[in-house]
Structures are given as C-alpha cells and as structure tokens.
Amino acid sequence: MKAVKLxxxxxxxxxxxxxxxxxxxVKDKKGRFNTMNIGWGSVSCYWNEPVFIAPVRHDRYTYELLQDADSFTVSVPLDDGLREALKIVGTRHGNEVDKYxxxxxxxxDALSVDGKVVGECALHIECRIGLTMPMEPSAMAEAVRERWYADGDFHTLYFGEVAACYRTDIDD
Ligand SMILES: Cc1cc2nc3c(=O)[nH]c(=O)nc-3n(C[C@H](O)[C@H](O)[C@H](O)COP(=O)(O)O)c2cc1C
Known part of the structure; x- marks a missing residue:
C-alpha cells in the first residue's frame, strides 16, 4: 500500500x-452500507485541505444512508475491468438487491473512517463529511434546472475532508 496525495x-x-x-x-451509524456509481464530483481544496465533493440525488438509497453517516469513501478503478460492476451499482438500488x-x-473495511471501500479497486479516497449542502433551486440558472432537474430531484453536495488517500496495487 502506498499513501498518495489527492x-x-x-x-x-x-x-x-x-x-x-x-x-x-456510504456506511451509516446503524452499520448499513451501500455503494453506487458517481460520474460527477470534485477534487478540490477547502479549509486549506484536500476535499472531495460528492453529489447525490435524493431518490438514491445512498442518500438515505447519508442522513445518518459522517463519512464516505470513493473507490476508483484504474482500468476497465470493473465496467460491468459500475453499470450494476449505477442502475440498481441497494435497498432492493444485494449489489455486492x-x-x-x-x-x-476502510482504514481511517468507519466505512467500507470496494476491494477490487486500486485507489481509494476516505472522507469525513465536513459540510452537507443541498442545492438551492432558486439559486440555479433556469437552463441548468430545466436540463438536469426537470423532475425536481436535486443533488445534495457532500464535502468530504480527506482522511486517507492510497493505492493498494503498489508499495511505499
Ligand atoms: C455512469 C454513472 C454515473 C452516475 N453518477 C451519479 C452521480 O454523480 N450522482 C448521483 O446521485 N447518481 C449518479 N448515478 C446514478 C446512481 O449510481 C444510481 O441511481 C444508483 O442506482 C443509485 O444506487 P442506490 O439507490 O443504491 O443508492 C450515476 C450512474 C451511472 C451509471
């Protein structure tokens, strides 16, 4: 394992x-956990720290778990071998099927937070939630609202302070 910088x-x-x-x-405080696909998100700097921002729409089971969670993890595949798995976790709901x-x-088990990572991935970002920010519809440009939120299912943004960031396919 090798620690890397976000x-x-x-x-x-x-x-x-x-x-x-x-x-x-995401793993909640009752111990329930679930994984989903995200294609949007930000690698960013806030509070002088590396922060990953994850956007989650409200109809996701993951959103339900996030109500009672203080961390999340992001597991990144470094090749195309997990494409089918990403399709499954990105189209099925964890409260209906066993996605794993x-x-x-x-x-x-994650290393630095009480969470889980996806073992088949080689790169992991473990985050503590520092800010939960629901999108404010009235602050959004009309064109964006019409294009992406016509059904009224907005994202909430989860700002995750990076607690650990590492690769498992290489050593120090
Ligand atoms: C390529 C891809 C990217 C996605 N990106 C996002 C995203 O950034 N945010 C989001 O809320 N849903 C996104 N989704 C949809 C969720 O992964 C999908 O609704 C999933 O079934 C939710 O799982 P859950 O209900 O178990 O939480 C994406 C799906 C795919 C296939």
Whole structure:
C-alpha cells in the first residue's frame, strides 16, 4: 500500500468519473452500507485541505444512508475491468438487491473512517463529511434546472475532508 496525495491523483479520478464512473460507498451509524456509481464530483481544496465533493440525488438509497453517516469513501478503478460492476451499482438500488453479490465486488473495511471501500479497486479516497449542502433551486440558472432537474430531484453536495488517500496495487 502506498499513501498518495489527492491532488496528484486528480487526473485519474476525473478521467475515470467521466468514463464509466467510480464507486461512492456510504456506511451509516446503524452499520448499513451501500455503494453506487458517481460520474460527477470534485477534487478540490477547502479549509486549506484536500476535499472531495460528492453529489447525490435524493431518490438514491445512498442518500438515505447519508442522513445518518459522517463519512464516505470513493473507490476508483484504474482500468476497465470493473465496467460491468459500475453499470450494476449505477442502475440498481441497494435497498432492493444485494449489489455486492450481483456486481461481484467486495466490501472491505476502510482504514481511517468507519466505512467500507470496494476491494477490487486500486485507489481509494476516505472522507469525513465536513459540510452537507443541498442545492438551492432558486439559486440555479433556469437552463441548468430545466436540463438536469426537470423532475425536481436535486443533488445534495457532500464535502468530504480527506482522511486517507492510497493505492493498494503498489508499495511505499
Ligand atoms: C455512469 C454513472 C454515473 C452516475 N453518477 C451519479 C452521480 O454523480 N450522482 C448521483 O446521485 N447518481 C449518479 N448515478 C446514478 C446512481 O449510481 C444510481 O441511481 C444508483 O442506482 C443509485 O444506487 P442506490 O439507490 O443504491 O443508492 C450515476 C450512474 C451511472 C451509471
């Protein structure tokens, strides 16, 4: 395992999000956990720290878990081998099916937060939620609202302070 800096791996994270997505995993305080696909998100700097911002729409089961969670993880595949798994976790709902069994992926304990990562990925970002920010519809340009939120299902943005960022396919 090798610790890496969020800013250094930003190009990998952004290009994977734009090409098939990455795994966003949430474990709540009752111990329930779930993973879904995110294709949007930000690698950013807030409060002088590296921060990952994850946008989650309100009809997702993951959103329900986030109501009672203080962390999330992002697991990033570095090749195309998990495309089918990403499709499954990005179209099925964790309160209806066992996504881990269907997608043949493994939940492993996170290192720095009380959460899970996807074991088949080589790159992981573990985050503590520092800010939960529902999108304010009245603050949105009409064109954006019409294009992306015509059904009224807005995103909430989760600002995650990076607690650990590492690769499991290489060693220090
Ligand atoms: C490529 C791809 C990217 C996605 N990106 C997002 C995203 O950024 N935010 C979001 O809320 N849903 C996104 N989704 C949809 C969720 O992954 C999908 O609704 C999933 O079934 C939710 O799972 P859950 O109900 O178990 O939480 C994406 C789906 C795919 C296939």
């Amino acid at each position: 800013y250094e791996i930003a190009p990998d994270v952004l290009s994977r999000m734009a090409n098939g997505g990455v795994f966003l995993t 069994a269907l997608a043949h992926i493994t939940p492993l």
